[in-house]
Amino acid sequence: MSQKRPAPASGLGRVTDRVAGALLVIVIAAAASLGLAPDLFTQRVPWDDADLGKVATATLKATRDYDIPDEETTRRMREEAVAAVRAVYVHDALALDGALQRIEAGFTMARHLEKEQLPGARPAIEQALGVRLDDAAYAALAQAHFPAAAEKAAVDLVTQAMREMVVGDREELVQHRDRGIAILRMAPSGAVTEEVLSDVSGIRDLARVRSTLGDADGTLPRALRAAVEDLARREVRVNLKFDPDRTRQRREDAAAAIKPVVIQLKKGEKVIGDGERIEERHLVIFRGMRAESDSGDLPQARLGGALFAALVVIVLAAAGTGLPRIQPARKDLLFVAGVLLAGLLLSDFWFSITEAVRDATPEITHEAWIWVAPFAAAAMLVRMVLQAEAAFLFAVGFAPLVGVLAGGSFEVAAFALAGSLVGATRVARARDRAGVFHAGLLAGIAQVAAVVSFALLDGKIASWNVVIDGAAALAGGAFFAPVLVTAILPVVESVFRYTTDLRLLELANLNHPALKELIVQAPGTYHHSIIVGTLAEGAAEAIGANPLLARVGAYYHDLGKGKSPLFFGENQRGNNRHDDLPPEESARVIIEHVARGVEIARRYKLPKQVVDAIPEHHGTRLVGYFFHKALKAAEASGGPPPDPARFRYAGPKPQSRETALIMMADAAEAASRAMPDPTPEKLQALVRKLIDGIHADGQLDECDLTLRDLTRIQQSFCRTLEAIYHSRPDYPAAAKGPQAQLEAQGKVA
Numbered sequence: 001m002s003q004k005r006p007a008p009a010s011g012l013g014r015v016t017d018r019v020a021g022a023l024l025v026i027v028i029a030a031a032a033s034l035g036l037a038p039d040l041f042t043q044r045v046p047w048d049d050a051d052l053g054k055v056a057t058a059t060l061k062a063t064r065d066y067d068i069p070d071e072e073t074t075r076r077m078r079e080e081a082v083a084a085v086r087a088v089y090v091h092d093a094l095a096l097d098g099a100l101q102r103i104e105a106g107f108t109m110a111r112h113l114e115k116e117q118l119p120g121a122r123p124a125i126e127q128a129l130g131v132r133l134d135d136a137a138y139a140a141l142a143q144a145h146f147p148a149a150a151e152k153a154a155v156d157l158v159t160q161a162m163r164e165m166v167v168g169d170r171e172e173l174v175q176h177r178d179r180g181i182a183i184l185r186m187a188p189s190g191a192v193t194e195e196v197l198s199d200v201s202g203i204r205d206l207a208r209v210r211s212t213l214g215d216a217d218g219t220l221p222r223a224l225r226a227a228v229e230d231l232a233r234r235e236v237r238v239n240l241k242f243d244p245d246r247t248r249q250r251r252e253d254a255a256a257a258i259k260p261v262v263i264q265l266k267k268g269e270k271v272i273g274d275g276e277r278i279e280e281r282h283l284v285i286f287r288g289m290r291a292e293s294d295s296g297d298l299p300q301a302r303l304g305g306a307l308f309a310a311l312v313v314i315v316l317a318a319a320g321t322g323l324p325r326i327q328p329a330r331k332d333l334l335f336v337a338g339v340l341l342a343g344l345l346l347s348d349f350w351f352s353i354t355e356a357v358r359d360a361t362p363e364i365t366h367e368a369w370i371w372v373a374p375f376a377a378a379a380m381l382v383r384m385v386l387q388a389e390a391a392f393l394f395a396v397g398f399a400p401l402v403g404v405l406a407g408g409s410f411e412v413a414a415f416a417l418a419g420s421l422v423g424a425t426r427v428a429r430a431r432d433r434a435g436v437f438h439a440g441l442l443a444g445i446a447q448v449a450a451v452v453s454f455a456l457l458d459g460k461i462a463s464w465n466v467v468i469d470g471a472a473a474l475a476g477g478a479f480f481a482p483v484l485v486t487a488i489l490p491v492v493e494s495v496f497r498y499t500t501d502l503r504l505l506e507l508a509n510l511n512h513p514a515l516k517e518l519i520v521q522a523p524g525t526y527h528h529s530i531i532v533g534t535l536a537e538g539a540a541e542a543i544g545a546n547p548l549l550a551r552v553g554a555y556y557h558d559l560g561k562g563k564s565p566l567f568f569g570e571n572q573r574g575n576n577r578h579d580d581l582p583p584e585e586s587a588r589v590i591i592e593h594v595a596r597g598v599e600i601a602r603r604y605k606l607p608k609q610v611v612d613a614i615p616e617h618h619g620t621r622l623v624g625y626f627f628h629k630a631l632k633a634a635e636a637s638g639g640p641p642p643d644p645a646r647f648r649y650a651g652p653k654p655q656s657r658e659t660a661l662i663m664m665a666d667a668a669e670a671a672s673r674a675m676p677d678p679t680p681e682k683l684q685a686l687v688r689k690l691i692d693g694i695h696a697d698g699q700l701d702e703c704d705l706t707l708r709d710l711t712r713i714q715q716s717f718c719r720t721l722e723a724i725y726h727s728r729p730d731y732p733a734a735a736k737g738p739q740a741q742l743e744a745q746g747k748v749a
Helices: 011-035 071-083 095-111 122-129 135-143 148-162 170-174 206-211 222-235 244-257 280-294 297-321 330-357 366-371 376-385 388-405 410-427 433-458 464-496 501-507 513-521 523-543 547-555 559-563 583-603 608-616 624-637 657-673 680-696 707-724 738-744
Strands: 066-069 087-091 181-186 192-197 240-242 262-265 270-272
Touching: 066 280, 071 244, 087 244, 095 122, 095 148, 095 222, 122 135, 135 222, 148 222, 262 280, 270 280, 297 388, 330 366, 330 376, 330 388, 330 464, 366 433, 366 464, 376 388, 376 410, 376 433, 376 464, 388 410, 410 433, 410 464, 433 464, 501 547, 513 523, 513 559, 523 547, 523 657, 523 707, 547 608, 547 657, 559 583, 583 608, 583 624, 608 657, 657 680, 657 707, 680 707
Parallel strands: 087 181
Antiparallel strands: 066 262, 087 240, 181 192
């Protein structure tokens, strides 16, 4: 409903408003710290490690969400991951080339020396060969002058031995035979390739390779053949080496890749049931629950809940400042804060109930108990008394808080948002209790759509549970939400003095005692008020204001004229009482009807928004006719000009669009009634002149009317007035009936 614009606050008033707003945020945050966070008291776990193997004598459920680290399982999984890592060996494929190059270098050097020089060159030759030969072997080679045949025989033996992978210690490989090893090969280009070798039985160690080295060329002399074999044994080297650094790094990476195992418990989830045997896994959970309860998790969670609620309120308040139609009074802030807190507390209470009944009703899903909750009622209630923008912001803030209450559930938040937005949008059109239930039905349908979408996302649409959940969602919106709204609405109207459309509908009944009194005392004013109501209602529909409030305000705007009806033109027949009064006195009598009207309205306990229309529809306008009459009298007598303040209404100016519409409709009706020939052109010119004059006089400065609104108001007034004052054809007397014929003949007075 449209709200009266608050008067601009003074410096002290602004400070007071800020303090009040800060206090509201603190109160909401404090309440949320208890509602959104875990239970106020630490959950007690009645069992410990000594109870392993015993039977639980009660059912234990998590009263909040828990994330319990399972250190034992994490350790075991990391050990398994480390054990699965294969040892890394590096195969040096260039080791054979190095050995062959050394043999070639040693033999080449020896052959370039004179035979008598070989004994003295032994150290240099052995250095080139890369090995130390025994005396007999060197002597045999030197005596033969290191022949090419011996070189070739040594190369063949070394090549045959080092083509296979050779390790330094065979026992080192045995421990890896179950899972194999990873072999890295270094290419000459520097590239590294990896091969997994599952069977390591074919790999020999250095000692075995040397001991089984084959025989040299049989054509060589015995001594020379023995020297070649000795040289070959010494040239064979290890070409497969264990890489401890790479192995350790891989095992560390494997252990790090195993994330800590966390047992997640949702609020309400059963930990152990009555009659179940306590196992090791239960003890892990018990220890974790006690550890989190003893740590700072609970205070942190409560602080987090408080900050989140405060953040939501502050963000929505900041968003509201950007919407010109949202200018809440203090009572509006108190009302919204109260609805928010009550909604959260009731939601938390309902979630607790669902946890208690879920085990007792296994045929009904836990989600169904949640979906039946009337989440939409809060936003619908806000929309019944405040603007659409306020209800929208409320729904956007309320839904995520409910989701947090449900254990951080996105589905619950989305469900509450869908029902709240649709319910709040549709309840604005409610004109009776049935309209509230119709809005609830549409909210329920939106909630069913949300449930179906959740089922589709989970791939569980073909399930009987979806039918149960949908029925619960429909019942929550179509029945429980409207019932809650209609039950609480009278309390809201009484405590916060709001005027809902349902209350306005009661006042729109023309049998209201105040209107019945007016029709008896001032029938012309009554008729005038009805026409003003019609004009204001049509214009309100044109600009998106509240048509019902505009019409009801117009019905009661001139109640004060009933105390002195003959001083107002619409009630006069013949004599004009003002002819015998000075202009100042006439103006006083005219202005006085405002105070009398407010008095009558309060006597009948009319809502404040309706009472406000009585002074605001005149604003601070000048009683022009009598002011100009006094001005002419002063000019004729040569006296001082009259004081305009004595001829002005006390105000205030219209604070809402509805009272501004009543002001303009009041002027348009009175002026058009006095027009002798109200043609459409004349009516349009008249309405335009009146609205422009009111606007130019500054009477619309304190309400939310735009120039576009004024154009639409003018068009609406003209349509309504043309329908009222349309011209009728002049039928001949013969067609008007006997009574009309007698009147035409002058036989009836």
